Amino acid sequence: xxxxSVDDDINLKNTIVTIGKFDGIxxxxxxxxxxxxxxxxxxxxxxxxxxxxxxxxLENNANKTIVTxxxxxxxxxxxxxxxxxxxxMKKEFxxxxxxxxxxxxxxxxxxxxxxxxxxxxxxxxxxxxxxEFLRENQKKYGYSLIVVEKEKYHNKDISSSDIRERIVEGxxxxxxxxxxxxxxxxxxxxxGKHLGRTIGLPTANIIxxxxxxLPPNGVYKTMVNVAGKKFNSITNIGVNPTVETGIQIxxxxxxxxxxxxxxxxxxxxxxxxxxxxxxxxxxxxxxxxQIERDIExxxxxx
Numbered sequence: 001x002x003x004x005s006v007d008d009d010i011n012l013k014n015t016i017v018t019i020g021k022f023d024g025i026x027x028x029x030x031x032x033x034x035x036x037x038x039x040x041x042x043x044x045x046x047x048x049x050x051x052x053x054x055x056x057x058l059e060n061n062a063n064k065t066i067v068t069x070x071x072x073x074x075x076x077x078x079x080x081x082x083x084x085x086x087x088x089m090k091k092e093f094x095x096x097x098x099x100x101x102x103x104x105x106x107x108x109x110x111x112x113x114x115x116x117x118x119x120x121x122x123x124x125x126x127x128x129x130x131x132e133f134l135r136e137n138q139k140k141y142g143y144s145l146i147v148v149e150k151e152k153y154h155n156k157d158i159s160s161s162d163i164r165e166r167i168v169e170g171x172x173x174x175x176x177x178x179x180x181x182x183x184x185x186x187x188x189x190x191x192g193k194h195l196g197r198t199i200g201l202p203t204a205n206i207i208x209x210x211x212x213x214l215p216p217n218g219v220y221k222t223m224v225n226v227a228g229k230k231f232n233s234i235t236n237i238g239v240n241p242t243v244e245t246g247i248q249i250x251x252x253x254x255x256x257x258x259x260x261x262x263x264x265x266x267x268x269x270x271x272x273x274x275x276x277x278x279x280x281x282x283x284x285x286x287x288x289x290q291i292e293r294d295i296e297x298x299x300x301x302x
Contacts, residue, residue, distance in 0.1 A: 001082060002082065003084045005085065006086070012044060012109070012110050012111040015044045015083070015111050016112070017036075017106065017116070018032045018048070020117075021160070022049050022072060023066050023160040024065075025072065025079070025181075026151075026178055026179045027153075030180055033080070039146060045082045045083070046082065046084075047085065048085045048110065050086075051069075051086060051089050064164075064211055064212060066167065066183070066213055068212055071184065085110065087105075094125065097124055097125055097128065098125075098133050101124045102129075102137065102141050106141075113142065114144045114145075115145050119147055119148075119150065121134075153178050168215070168216070170218070170274050172272060183215070185208055185214075186266065186268045186269075187206035188264060189262050189264060203236075203252040204224065204262055206253070206267070206269065207248065215271065216277070217238035218274060219276050219277075220275055222234065222235040223269075224253055224267055224270070225268035225269075226255075231257075232298065233269070234295055235252065237252075251269060254295070
């Protein structure tokens with residue numbers, strides 16, 4: 001997959017495109033990508049995505065996101081997207097009229113001959129452009145329009161905002177159903193204090209990006225993808241209050257039945273179930289005993 005920016009000096013030709021923030025790449029987004037694939041007919045499949053939502057940009061409200069930029073690119077690549085085009089949130093872009101957005105971005109930059117979107121898609125200054133505008137101007141601008149109905153979860157439209165609420169509540173199973181893939185934290189394994197290794201329970205430690213929306217502090221049943229191979233694991237999100245005094249949130253993962261060193265490697269930690277909240281223990285021995293009980297609980301859930 002090729003990753004480019006609207007700011008780049010590039011003019012694509014004869015493409016099929018979908019547009020949006022795509023936070024999480026949930027079931028509804030996958031439905032759009034599937035429609036692109038079915039209708040590509042040899043054309044490049046393009047995703048035009050915003051760095052943040054126009055609303056957050058205008059209100060200077062940088063909400064945390066389900067996926068980081070790197071995670072979103074990886075998910076789009078896994079969906080078979082050919083070109084990932086990022087649209088920086090700049091006031092000059094937000095000020096474009098619907099006509100200018102179609103002419104300058106969708107046609108001149110992207111070369112769109114088919115546009116795929118949801119029924120409530122809006123664009124242009126003050127969100128003045130909508131599906132009706134796109135439908136009425138197909139002939140004028142030389143594209144076809146495909147409108148894809150939303151995916152539902154328990155008879156309600158799936159939305160990134162609803163998924164964010166469930167992440168904050170720690171409802172991982174529901175989150176995974178709505179995403180259609182596991183909630184995941186991706187990052188480089190950092191050097192820690194090696195305490196886990198001294199008690200026979202080594203951990204792969206990730207310091208998540210500040211923009212990443214994390215579930216509540218606690219212990220989770222997880223799986224870790226290391227160099228394309230998956231392993232059962234148990235993960236603690238939090239500050240490890242028994243042995244640490246800082247406030248840095250870390251994602252610490254013990255990979256079951258795995259002995260290799262993986263410092264500085266990029267790993268993917270997939271979350272499946274909540275085990276217990278994070279808490280302070282009297283000493284390291286008590287902490288170790290509890291972790292061993294947590295591991296057994298995870299094994300029984302396999």
